[in-house]
Amino acid sequence: MPSNNVQTIRDHLLNMLQQPEDMVFKENHSKEKYMEALYIKSICDEAILHDNILKPFFEITGPEEFLNFLQSNPKVSEYEDEQKALEELLRGVAILFYQDFVFLFDCKMDRNNAVMDTTVETTIQGPQAGFSESLPVNLGLIRQRYPSTALMVESSTVGNLSKTRVMILHDTRFTDPDTLKRIKKFLANVDIDMFQSGEQLFDSLRKSNKALFPLMLVTERPDRVAVNLSMGKVILLIHGSSFAVILPTVMKDLMASMEDIYQAYWITKFLKVLRYTAFNVSLILPGLYVAVTSYNPEIFRIQLALSIAGSRTAIPYPSYIEVVLMLFMVELLTEASIRLPKAVGPTATTVGGLILGQAAAEAGLVSNIMIVIVSFVAISNFVVPINAFSFTIRVLKYFVLLISSLFGLVGVVLGFFLVLAYMVKLDSFGEPFLTLVQSKPGENSNK
Amino acid sequence: MNRYFLYLVLLNMIVNVIIFVPKILIEYRYNGAVMGVLIAIPIGIALNYFYSTAINRFPEQGLPEISANSKHRWLKIIHFGSIQLIWFSAGLITLVGFIDILVRFINPEMPKLALLVIYLAAIFLIIQLPTQRVVYFMEIVLFFNTPLIAFIIFKAFANDYLSWDSMLEVGTHIFERPSIKSIAAATYCFSGYSNLIIFNRVINGKLKVLNFIAIFIFGVFNLFTTFFIPIGFHGSDGANEYLYPWISTADSLRLVYSPIERVIFLFLMFYMSITLISVSVHWHVAYELIKGTFKEKVSKKQNLLILSIFSGASIAGVIFLNTLLLNKVTVYWMIVRLGFEIVLVAIFFIWARRRSV
Numbered sequence: 001m002p003s004n005n006v007q008t009i010r011d012h013l014l015n016m017l018q019q020p021e022d023m024v025f026k027e028n029h030s031k032e033k034y035m036e037a038l039y040i041k042s043i044c045d046e047a048i049l050h051d052n053i054l055k056p057f058f059e060i061t062g063p064e065e066f067l068n069f070l071q072s073n074p075k076v077s078e079y080e081d082e083q084k085a086l087e088e089l090l091r092g093v094a095i096l097f098y099q100d101f102v103f104l105f106d107c108k109m110d111r112n113n114a115v116m117d118t119t120v121e122t123t124i125q126g127p128q129a130g131f132s133e134s135l136p137v138n139l140g141l142i143r144q145r146y147p148s149t150a151l152m153v154e155s156s157t158v159g160n161l162s163k164t165r166v167m168i169l170h171d172t173r174f175t176d177p178d179t180l181k182r183i184k185k186f187l188a189n190v191d192i193d194m195f196q197s198g199e200q201l202f203d204s205l206r207k208s209n210k211a212l213f214p215l216m217l218v219t220e221r222p223d224r225v226a227v228n229l230s231m232g233k234v235i236l237l238i239h240g241s242s243f244a245v246i247l248p249t250v251m252k253d254l255m256a257s258m259e260d261i262y263q264a265y266w267i268t269k270f271l272k273v274l275r276y277t278a279f280n281v282s283l284i285l286p287g288l289y290v291a292v293t294s295y296n297p298e299i300f301r302i303q304l305a306l307s308i309a310g311s312r313t314a315i316p317y318p319s320y321i322e323v324v325l326m327l328f329m330v331e332l333l334t335e336a337s338i339r340l341p342k343a344v345g346p347t348a349t350t351v352g353g354l355i356l357g358q359a360a361a362e363a364g365l366v367s368n369i370m371i372v373i374v375s376f377v378a379i380s381n382f383v384v385p386i387n388a389f390s391f392t393i394r395v396l397k398y399f400v401l402l403i404s405s406l407f408g409l410v411g412v413v414l415g416f417f418l419v420l421a422y423m424v425k426l427d428s429f430g431e432p433f434l435t436l437v438q439s440k441p442g443e444n445s446n447k
Numbered sequence: 448m449n450r451y452f453l454y455l456v457l458l459n460m461i462v463n464v465i466i467f468v469p470k471i472l473i474e475y476r477y478n479g480a481v482m483g484v485l486i487a488i489p490i491g492i493a494l495n496y497f498y499s500t501a502i503n504r505f506p507e508q509g510l511p512e513i514s515a516n517s518k519h520r521w522l523k524i525i526h527f528g529s530i531q532l533i534w535f536s537a538g539l540i541t542l543v544g545f546i547d548i549l550v551r552f553i554n555p556e557m558p559k560l561a562l563l564v565i566y567l568a569a570i571f572l573i574i575q576l577p578t579q580r581v582v583y584f585m586e587i588v589l590f591f592n593t594p595l596i597a598f599i600i601f602k603a604f605a606n607d608y609l610s611w612d613s614m615l616e617v618g619t620h621i622f623e624r625p626s627i628k629s630i631a632a633a634t635y636c637f638s639g640y641s642n643l644i645i646f647n648r649v650i651n652g653k654l655k656v657l658n659f660i661a662i663f664i665f666g667v668f669n670l671f672t673t674f675f676i677p678i679g680f681h682g683s684d685g686a687n688e689y690l691y692p693w694i695s696t697a698d699s700l701r702l703v704y705s706p707i708e709r710v711i712f713l714f715l716m717f718y719m720s721i722t723l724i725s726v727s728v729h730w731h732v733a734y735e736l737i738k739g740t741f742k743e744k745v746s747k748k749q750n751l752l753i754l755s756i757f758s759g760a761s762i763a764g765v766i767f768l769n770t771l772l773l774n775k776v777t778v779y780w781m782i783v784r785l786g787f788e789i790v791l792v793a794i795f796f797i798w799a800r801r802r803s804v
Contacts, residue, residue: 296553301708407565408554409712413719414569417588421572424584432583 006097033063039094048107075106113137126262130220131242138237145226159195165239174232182429183234183247198238198245214388215428217246217253224258248428250435257385278383282393285377286323287404287412293319295408314364320405322366326374451582456662459639460669462725464693465545467777471632472674473686481621483629484670491637498792499654501799502647509645511739527740531733538729543764545722559765567758573727574734578648581731588724595717602700609679616683631781645732
């Protein structure tokens with residue numbers, strides 16, 4: 001029979017739980033033994049519980065032998081305190097009351113453990129599978145790709161209410177201990193109520209809680225995680241999210257696609273140049289158009305200047321309004337095609353992009369060259385492989401546009417360098433944002 | 448070879464076009480500028496060598512850190528104050544000169560103060576960065592711009608209309624008595640080393656002889672280009688007619704197959720960023736020295752005060768200095784600067800030696 005102490009614990013736990021519908025409190029009797037089990041059936045795998053506890057309970061006759069069995073089972077752990085037991089219970093652990101002992105039996109149900117295909121960071125070749133939404137499965141995926149004894153796995157919780165489990169992975173050989181310390185300190189200080197996905201950390205990274213640049217990389221690809229582990233990065237896996245967070249992140253990582261290592265050397269180089277060019281084009285072009293048409297048309301050779309001016313003859317307002325109008329339309333199109341159901345999506349782009357653009361030019365609202373430039377900017381924007389960063393550029397180009405509308409050609413150049421100076425100012429866990437070389441352990445003396 | 452050191456020197460060499468060096472040299476082309484340039488090269492290299500080796504004894508330390516526990520506080524304030532003044536005025540002349548150029552060549556209808564606003568915004572963002580980051584930014588700017596300037600110089604040298612005879616004609620005046628003004632102007636190209644006062648913070652390791660050889664080669668090439676290319680384009684007499692000889696020279700170049708036909712726009716776009724980083728480097732030195740003068744850490748209010756003094760001075764500069772006046776002031780400023788620099792290097796060299804012995 002359970003002693004007094006165990007009884008009080010049991011009563012207390014039952015009291016705290018407020019009897020939800022899916023809670024199960026079961027008493028099991030056999031000839032010699034008596035055991036109680038408490039669990040929440042919606043998050044527990046009852047089959048595991050049955051196979052591992054109930055079956056042996058009736059098969060093993062001696063009470064002492066069953067106690068030995070429980071204590072030697074790797075899934076069973078000892079009761080420590082009430083708070084912890086409650087937390088574990090709410091995560092799918094069954095609490096067993098047997099004789100003078102209270103045990104926690106791990107029979108969590110792993111629901112979202114299907115490995116999903118990559119949809120955000122797609123590549124033509126290379127691995128196609130992404131993460132699942134289950135933490136143990138994700139950890140397994142990484143371990144399969146990174147079989148190393150130096151792989152260190154620690155876990156902690158983030159979120160005031162959600163108490164989401166977060167795993168911190170790093171390779172002890174390559175990771176800079178200072179960076180790791182900063183990351184742990186940061187995680188301990190995160191103030192979020194409901195922590196569901198790594199993207200939520202974007203804002204917490206900045207002191208002001210308002211970020212424009214993604215200072216961490218959120219990825220759905222296990223191969224990217226494995227490669228980054230070998231480069232000394234720290235990985236966060238978040239329970240219930242099929243995205244891993246890679247820290248620290250610099251611009252080089254944001255401009256890298258996994259395809260870079262699945263392609264031949266010169267092709268990779270070419271693609272990289274292409275991406276950086278696209279970044280600059282997308283940032284500068286709208287501003288440059290305003291500066292060139294409204295401030296310094298003489299900058300281009302005469303034929304080009306005339307054809308730009310000729311295309312604008314019918315336009316009844318200054319160039320900056322034209323640019324803002326068209327950019328606004330493209331932004332709406334982009335947003336709409338994300339939100340729309342997949343079946344309607346292509347229609348929206350066709351109607352908006354082709355028909356509206358053509359009609360706007362014919363109606364004399366915008367010039368033909370403007371249409372070319374706006375589509376150029378929009379396409380360049382999507383060349384950037386990491387989605388979060390391409391959103392940043394989407395916002396940044398308005399800043400450059402504003403300054404160029406006010407100051408002309410000077411505004412274009414200085415706007416660009418202002419953005420650059422801001423990026424130089426940024427750092428991700430002590431790593432300068434624009435750095436090309438990841439810092440290695442023991443290299444930190446010059447910081 | 449330490450690349451950050453090279454960048455600092457290179458930056459001054461590139462930016463001399465804005466700060467009237469070619470104008471001063473060309474003005475004295477018959478009266479000792481050639482000899483002045485030749486004399487300036489050894490002076491510049493020597494100053495470079497003595498100062499950098501002296502400050503190299505204190506790896507990764509700027510002047511505020513080196514003299515942090517100095518007991519002569521007033522001496523320190525005077526010392527720092529005079530350096531600040533020279534450095535701040537260097538940045539100011541560059542800034543005012545370039546804004547004048549912008550209004551003249553790019554935005555004739557824009558008020559100068561509007562251009563000043565955008566420049567000050569960018570400069571203040573940069574000078575408040577840590578020294579390490581200023582150097583990063585400088586590296587990026589030079590990375591973007593160096594290919595462009597190399598291309599322009601190549602185009603200038605390869606141009607059919609470059610008259611080597613005019614250059615030779617000026618070269619025959621080599622034995623004229625050198626004028627102090629041209630020496631002072633020419634040494635400006637070498638004086639980038641003096642930013643080490645603060646930027647020594649990012650330099651670790653010894654500076655090798657290769658550095659000084661590189662500076663010598665770059666310096667000679669740079670002075671030759673600055674001085675002789677405008678003469679080659681506009682003739683030995685004609686070159687003196689221009690207020691900004693190099694910008695007019697850039698306007699004489701034409702890129703036949705490029706969408707931007709007139710090189711002047713490429714040239715000015717390139718100098719927009721070079722000026723930005725050059726002024727920022729000079730003012731960063733001044734700003735850090737002011738911060739180093741205070742005993743405690745600078746509060747937000749004091750910081751704001753420093754920045755408003757900076758902007759007040761530049762607003763006054765833009766309003767009161769027209770091009771000709773600025774040109775005249777710069778000539779005398781150059782001489783003061785040269786004298787000051789020699790004194791500074793001598794004092795520091797002796798002091799550093801005595802201290803380390």
